Amino acid sequence: MTAKISYADVEVGTELPAQTFPVTRATLVRYAGASGDFNPIHWNEKFAKEVGLPDVIAHGMFTMAEAIRVVTDWVGDPGAVVEYGVRFTRPVVVPNDDRGATVEVSGKVAAKLDDHTVRVDLTATHDGQKVLGMSRAVVRLA
Amino acid sequence: MALDQSFVGRSYPPTEPYEVGREKIREFAEAVGDANPAYTDAEAAKALGHPDVIAPPTFVFAITFKAAQEVVADPRLGLDYNRVVHGDQRFEYRRPVRAGDRLSVTSTIEKIRSMAGNEVLDIRGEVHDQAGEHVVTAWTKLVARAAEEA
Numbered sequence: 001m002t003a004k005i006s007y008a009d010v011e012v013g014t015e016l017p018a019q020t021f022p023v024t025r026a027t028l029v030r031y032a033g034a035s036g037d038f039n040p041i042h043w044n045e046k047f048a049k050e051v052g053l054p055d056v057i058a059h060g061m062f063t064m065a066e067a068i069r070v071v072t073d074w075v076g077d078p079g080a081v082v083e084y085g086v087r088f089t090r091p092v093v094v095p096n097d098d099r100g101a102t103v104e105v106s107g108k109v110a111a112k113l114d115d116h117t118v119r120v121d122l123t124a125t126h127d128g129q130k131v132l133g134m135s136r137a138v139v140r141l142a
Numbered sequence: 143m144a145l146d147q148s149f150v151g152r153s154y155p156p157t158e159p160y161e162v163g164r165e166k167i168r169e170f171a172e173a174v175g176d177a178n179p180a181y182t183d184a185e186a187a188k189a190l191g192h193p194d195v196i197a198p199p200t201f202v203f204a205i206t207f208k209a210a211q212e213v214v215a216d217p218r219l220g221l222d223y224n225r226v227v228h229g230d231q232r233f234e235y236r237r238p239v240r241a242g243d244r245l246s247v248t249s250t251i252e253k254i255r256s257m258a259g260n261e262v263l264d265i266r267g268e269v270h271d272q273a274g275e276h277v278v279t280a281w282t283k284l285v286a287r288a289a290e291e292a
Contacts, residue, residue: 002190021175034166034173036204060228065174065200072199077190078180078238081199085232085281134230 004076007116007141016074016107021066023058024100031062057091063103063131067124070107071137080140087133092126101126116141145220145254145261152251154213159244160205167197196238206267206280209247221286229283236276244272259288
């Protein structure tokens with residue numbers, strides 16, 4: 001593992017560069033194919049509404065995959081991630097238009113742990129509301 | 143209907159190995175829009191100390207969830223899969239998944255609870271490679287929402 005961030009250089013409270021991730025219907029179709037999750041709530045508006053959703057929603061695992069990029073882009077080596085967990089608290093609704101939706105993710109160092117690892121707490125929001133809870137990663141720094 | 147509590151602690155036999163391919167990793171990385179070269183360029187991955195391209199952290203979910211679905215499909219458990227949503231997801235990595243891995247998942251039902259009419263099921267999937275070495279453990283919380291009043 002070769003993280004480009006040094007343990008000595010971060011403090012509790014150090015902020016990671018925030019990122020904004022776009023998600024459109026095309027994104028979801030592509031993610032369905034790549035992940036093998038073909039649940040129709042992620043591509044079929046009629047089905048989504050029948051099961052009580054406002055519209056098609058993004059795969060929770062898609063949002064989880066985007067959120068960790070704030071960490072992996074920061075450290076450079078994705079193999080430096082030793083733990084990662086989230087709670088899916090609110091769906092990301094993706095309208096059928098050109099703009100789709102956006103997920104905004106920020107992160108900050110919440111604790112310095114043993115063995116050059118730190119815990120990063122992530123915040124992922126859509127339309128100003130949190131979509132992930134307890135979103136935490138432990139990452140090994142240089 | 144309450145789930146059968148006798149399933150708590152039950153483990154299922156390891157799945158048939160899933161072979162992780164470079165192009166599948168590339169497809170996944172492109173699908174999440176992640177251009178990190180460690181996912182697509184073996185030389186870049188080697189420069190970071192990995193023997194081959196590695197997979198994004200959540201890639202392995204496709205493998206563990208397939209194994210978990212086989213568990214929850216057991217009719218004796220009594221889960222109405224049409225009402226299931228994904229509650230939590232967590233991974234602990236021994237090392238990143240990489241191209242060439244042949245991964246097998248051993249699933250265990252860790253916990254079954256009823257909360258406000260919902261059934262909550264925690265499944266642990268331990269992922270091992272072809273050498274029998276532990277690679278990653280995935281914890282998946284599934285919530286079967288209470289049936290609506292007729």
